Amino acid sequence: MTVATPEAPPSPAISPDDPVLGTEFATEMVRQVRAIDPYGTYDNLSPAEILEPYVLTKAKKREIPIVGDPDEIVVARLQAFYNAIAVMIEQECGLRAIPLLHLSHEGFGRALITVGKLVVMDRTLRDVHRFGFPSLSKMKHEADTLLAVALELIGEHSDVAGL
Amino acid sequence: MTVATPEAPPSPAISPDDPVLGTEFATEMVRQVRAIDPYGTYDNLSPAEILEPYVLTKAKKREIPIVGDPDEIVVARLQAFYNAIAVMIEQECGLRAIPLLHLSHEGFGRALITVGKLVVMDRTLRDVHRFGFPSLSKMKHEADTLLAVALELIGEHSDVAGL
Numbered sequence: 525m526t527v528a529t530p531e532a533p534p535s536p537a538i539s540p541d542d543p544v545l546g547t548e549f550a551t552e553m554v555r556q557v558r559a560i561d562p563y564g565t566y567d568n569l570s571p572a573e574i575l576e577p578y579v580l581t582k583a584k585k586r587e588i589p590i591v592g593d594p595d596e597i598v599v600a601r602l603q604a605f606y607n608a609i610a611v612m613i614e615q616e617c618g619l620r621a622i623p624l625l626h627l628s629h630e631g632f633g634r635a636l637i638t639v640g641k642l643v644v645m646d647r648t649l650r651d652v653h654r655f656g657f658p659s660l661s662k663m664k665h666e667a668d669t670l671l672a673v674a675l676e677l678i679g680e681h682s683d684v685a686g687l
Numbered sequence: 688m689t690v691a692t693p694e695a696p697p698s699p700a701i702s703p704d705d706p707v708l709g710t711e712f713a714t715e716m717v718r719q720v721r722a723i724d725p726y727g728t729y730d731n732l733s734p735a736e737i738l739e740p741y742v743l744t745k746a747k748k749r750e751i752p753i754v755g756d757p758d759e760i761v762v763a764r765l766q767a768f769y770n771a772i773a774v775m776i777e778q779e780c781g782l783r784a785i786p787l788l789h790l791s792h793e794g795f796g797r798a799l800i801t802v803g804k805l806v807v808m809d810r811t812l813r814d815v816h817r818f819g820f821p822s823l824s825k826m827k828h829e830a831d832t833l834l835a836v837a838l839e840l841i842g843e844h845s846d847v848a849g850l
Binding site: 624625626634636638640641642643644646677681683684 | 787788789797799801803804805806807809840844846847
């Protein structure tokens, strides 16, 4: 799968000094995006530039049609996001977390993360072609929430998570 | 999704008198296949003819190349099989069972059924383009096994299945 270089926006949505870029989550996200970039298109990009497409400011979102089919790049971006969350779950609980993304051509679907026989995250996806967050810190907040809920479930049902 | 009418094989792999055709499983399978046949291509086919493509005798299997991409018809067939199992789980335990099929273009993937937050079936799929069973009764046996394992898990972890 190829990942196209994003066009340089007039004013970047992520500042290179954003403290969120130093967090474990952002580091993992950058690692995941690089992992799905087999041709090294992203090699010369900074972390802020790599995560730029995840931030959909209101102006950027307005340019995307309301109805649309998700392309490969958006799907890869979504996969990288849920992969990063799965990795963070694994790091916290020491058990294997497996992400599973199921999408129809129209951009509806389901994202799941399982640990053992426990579903630790289960989300219905819609309008995947408009996937993005208002800011990098909102994206991290969303990931933190998913992580916290998953870890709580694992704590409560460790027998099923260990199956 | 369109489902092509299978070519009439010289000798059918399923006899119209096969007692398995009268079971709940076969009835549900026929219902599932008809459900993914929006143009009514299957309307005039008997249950034995509808389930015929699921039986891959050795001779039929030999004609399929070892490496190949699964087409839409095979994927729909696989989906109908796991849908039928999910319906049977639902009927037995009274809780909603949701099947999820994730396939790569190369025919590798994962089939999952969840009940609440419990993964009641989790299978790695390979060589999906060669999906099929040696006989109808072997197919029913496989479904029965998956059903029994799922129901046992639900019984043991009813709290998680009820989430």
